[in-house]
Amino acid sequence: MPVKNIDKARGSTTGRPIMVLLDMLGKRWTLRIMWELRDHPLTFRDLQKQCGDISPTTLNSRLHELRDLAIIDHGAGGYHYTPIGEELGAQMTALDSWSRKWSDQLGAD
Amino acid sequence: MPVKNIDKARGSTTGRPIMVLLDMLGKRWTLRIMWELRDHPLTFRDLQKQCGDISPTTLNSRLHELRDLAIIDHGAGGYHYTPIGEELGAQMTALDSWSRKWSDQLGAD
């Protein structure tokens, strides 16, 4: 078993892909890391800086978990999305758009 | 201050909408709750059942937080998306599609 076991994540006894995904995304810092990686690879230390307050322990855990799930990879240049991961990362843009609209609406109350 | 303060969430000192959002979505059970609500309203107890292992304490916290952020609301019939929240909830579908493709790819290794 080299890498990638999708079937035993936190709450997901079923192994249903969506559950595994929600589980991973629901961990602290996961989405933030994915956000920071959206445009370009970043090194471990870059990620620490960008994320401000993340502890190296947690960062390391998340990076391992994301690698195990084949969402990101690590190579020269730093951590970056895998091809399939890229497609998930693209959804960050949608979240960003939504959040602006949301903010506008709330501000306009 | 009736409801909705977007500006002081966990790590988000900036109050940038995307950061507030990522912060909220990154809490355990938030995405799962949103997933379960995607099609129809659910009562507190329904949500407990659907989510399997969530503790009432945590469920209650998440529901409050999501209400404060104007993503969900509570009325007759149970908890449900607000109009703007609905648009975020719609992204759950995209995550689901992605997760299937992902799972297929990994399975096909």
Add this chain to the structure above:
DNA sequence: CTTGACGCTACAAATAATGTAGCGTAATTG
């Protein structure tokens, strides 16, 4: 007036995240 569903709250115990310090390796610089 009992039963059931509802939306919770209390609280001790378990689990996860934090912050600081610093290690080992490899590539650069003087």
Add this chain to the structure above:
DNA sequence: CAATTACGCTACATTATTTGTAGCGTCAAG
């Protein structure tokens, strides 16, 4: 070659978050 720098981490004690169980107060139906 010695010193410096950036890299990817690990250790570990402290603090924050989540869990699980129990049960409360309200309301509507039978």
